[in-house]
Amino acid sequence: MNKKVIKPEKGLKGKITIPPDKSISHRAVIFSSLANGTSVIKNFSAAQDPKSSLEICKSLGVKAEFKNNNELYITSSGKLTSPIDTLYCGNSGTTMRLVAGVLAGQSFNSVLTGDESLSNRPMQRIITPLSLMGAKIISNNGRSPLEIYGRNLHGITYSSPISSAQVKSSILLAGLFAEGKTTFTEPYLSRNHTELMLSYMGADISINGLSVSVSQSELIPKIIEISGDISSAAYFIAAALLVPNSEIILKNVGLNPTRTGILDILEKMGADIEILNKHTVSNEVTGDLRVKYSELKACKIEGDIIPSLIDEIPILAVIATQAEGQTVIKDAQDLRNKESDRIKAIVTELKKLGAAIEETTDGMIIHGKTDLKGGIELETYQDHRIAMSLYIAGLLCPKEILIRNFDWVNISFPEFDEFFGHLLA
Numbered sequence: 297m298n299k300k301v302i303k304p305e306k307g308l309k310g311k312i313t314i315p316p317d318k319s320i321s322h323r324a325v326i327f328s329s330l331a332n333g334t335s336v337i338k339n340f341s342a343a344q345d346p347k348s349s350l351e352i353c354k355s356l357g358v359k360a361e362f363k364n365n366n367e368l369y370i371t372s373s374g375k376l377t378s379p380i381d382t383l384y385c386g387n388s389g390t391t392m393r394l395v396a397g398v399l400a401g402q403s404f405n406s407v408l409t410g411d412e413s414l415s416n417r418p419m420q421r422i423i424t425p426l427s428l429m430g431a432k433i434i435s436n437n438g439r440s441p442l443e444i445y446g447r448n449l450h451g452i453t454y455s456s457p458i459s460s461a462q463v464k465s466s467i468l469l470a471g472l473f474a475e476g477k478t479t480f481t482e483p484y485l486s487r488n489h490t491e492l493m494l495s496y497m498g499a500d501i502s503i504n505g506l507s508v509s510v511s512q513s514e515l516i517p518k519i520i521e522i523s524g525d526i527s528s529a530a531y532f533i534a535a536a537l538l539v540p541n542s543e544i545i546l547k548n549v550g551l552n553p554t555r556t557g558i559l560d561i562l563e564k565m566g567a568d569i570e571i572l573n574k575h576t577v578s579n580e581v582t583g584d585l586r587v588k589y590s591e592l593k594a595c596k597i598e599g600d601i602i603p604s605l606i607d608e609i610p611i612l613a614v615i616a617t618q619a620e621g622q623t624v625i626k627d628a629q630d631l632r633n634k635e636s637d638r639i640k641a642i643v644t645e646l647k648k649l650g651a652a653i654e655e656t657t658d659g660m661i662i663h664g665k666t667d668l669k670g671g672i673e674l675e676t677y678q679d680h681r682i683a684m685s686l687y688i689a690g691l692l693c694p695k696e697i698l699i700r701n702f703d704w705v706n707i708s709f710p711e712f713d714e715f716f717g718h719l720l721a
Contacts, residue, residue, distance in 0.1 A: 300683075300702035300713070302690025304670070307541030307589075308719040312532070314524030315715075317550050318708055319461070320580065321346035322390045323493050324520045325360075325370060326398065329353040330472065331497060332374030333517035340368040340522060343708045345388035352395055355379045374514060378404035382441070385410040387635065387707050390462055392440060393422050397466030400431035401473025402446040409441040413635050413678055422466040425454045429470055429478070451476035451511070458630060459483050459603040461554075464508070465490040471510040472499065479509040484600040487554040492579040493520070523550035523582035527607045528709050530558055531684045532719070534611050536587040537567050538618050539691055543588045544719055545572075551581040557604030561612065565592040565619055594621030594664060602627045609659075610642040610685040616662035617651045618692065625659035635707075636677035645674045645686055649693065670695030680707040687712075 321341035326349055328335035340346065353370070354360050357377030361369045376398070385391040385408055392408050396419070399406050409415070420438035427433065429452050432445040451474045456463055459482040468490055471478030483506070491508050494501045498516040502509050529549045536542040551559075551574065562569060568590045574583035594616060597605075605612065609628055616623035631638040643655040649672070652663035670693030676683040683705050690697040705712045 298701055298703035300699045301696050302687055303696045304693055305539050305691045305720055308536050308539055308544050310719045311545040312715050312718055313547040314529045314549050315711055316341040316522040317525040318343050318346055319489050320522045322349045323489055325350050325353055326394055327493055327497055327515055328370035329358040329372050331515040331517040334369055334371045335517040336519045337368040338521045342710055344706055348386040348388040349391045352383045355383055376402055379406055382407045382409050385414060387411050387414055389417050393462040393466045396422055396442055397469035399444045400426045400470050401449045405445050407441055407443050415440050418633055421463050425467050426470055428452050429474055449474035451478040453479040455481045459486040461486040468510045472513050477509050477511045479507055481507040484603050485554055486603040496579040521577045523577055523580050524548040526550050526555050530608045530611050531688055533587050534615050534688050535691055537590050540589050546585045548582055549585050551583050554604050557601045558608040561597055564595045566590055592619040594619045594623040596624045598626035610638055610681050613642045614685050614689045617664050617666050619664045623662045627658055629658040636679040641677040641682045648672055649689055668693045670697045673698045676701045676704050678704055680704045
């Protein structure tokens with residue numbers, strides 16, 4: 297069992313380049329596999345989840361080769377081939393949901409499986425709309441493994457009950473192979489990396505408010521530069537805001553407006569964050585962030601901003617323990633369907649540290665400002681975001697804490713500990 301000791305810190309200083317965005321890395325490798333020719337992906341993520349997508353694409357007959365300076369060359373005929381074996385998605389819900397959309401419209405059959413955690417995550421949310429398109433998918437009561445029988449698909453107009461970029465992407469990918477037009481509408485705008493990349497690669501796609509439509513398309517191979525992952529940057533932002541005497545610069549952070557909800561919330565809380573060098577790369581907005589220690593005040597986090605910061609809610613809970621007043625997080629019930637029940641997990645562990653925090657059906661209520669205590673062991677629930685959030689909490693404790701099973705951070709951010717070392721030196 298991997299254990300990590302976290303000691304209190306007196307200030308973070310320095311500059312780091314944030315590692316590549318996982319969401320964009322998944323899409324870059326899957327979409328490039330559907331284009332006829334060679335695409336070049338610059339700055340592909342080293343995290344385990346996007347590697348799961350890469351391995352599956354290779355199992356479907358796509359050639360992949362890393363060349364100079366971490367450039368990933370993807371060569372495909374644009375046509376996938378039948379896999380010899382079961383396709384293993386590891387811990388990655390993004391891989392399973394997006395690839396399922398692609399496989400539903402192929403001329404062969406396939407099976408998608410995952411690890412124990414992924415096998416407990418809900419897949420009915422993609423099975424239902426894909427079945428409406430004519431797909432045949434047999435599941436384990438709405439969970440994996442998914443047996444997918446390739447079919448000729450037809451377009452649908454679908455209003456999703458939830459805002460989910462993974463569900464949206466799955467249906468749009470199936471729409472690339474479907475007869476007629478496929479339109480997907482969601483209650484709030486979820487992250488739009490799929491729409492931006494499909495447009496960049498020449499798909500027949502149109503966007504109208506909360507609706508996006510796609511028709512049968514052949515994708516064009518491209519050079520795709522991947523910006524840094526704002527969900528990874530969030531932990532460094534939090535640490536710099538909360539640890540006195542801190543000032544850091546985070547380079548190459550993705551600033552896609554559907555992902556920057558955390559920056560909007562932190563601005564409301566009084567955070568000292570400055571955006572520098574803002575520009576667009578491969579249809580995605582990126583830039584640098586200067587972050588300084590700040591006295592924060594509580595706020596309410598709810599409604600249509602939730603999809604743009606759903607992955608950052610555990611670290612926002614840590615931040616809220618150090619904000620003056622009562623922070624209320626609502627409309628985040630989908631957090632219970634992640635790698636862990638993230639609402640229960642973060643509330644349980646922060647309570648152990650002395651936080652005044654309570655769980656609600658769809659979120660939590662946090663009373664600040666609270667002095668956290670150390671000297672105890674915490675659990676990660678096999679969840680990388682819980683592990684990293686507790687690491688930040690540990691920096692604020694007067695005594696060291698111990699986090700069990702910390703190596704789950706490798707799922708999304710294998711360089712996490714090393715990067716913090718650069719700022720704590």
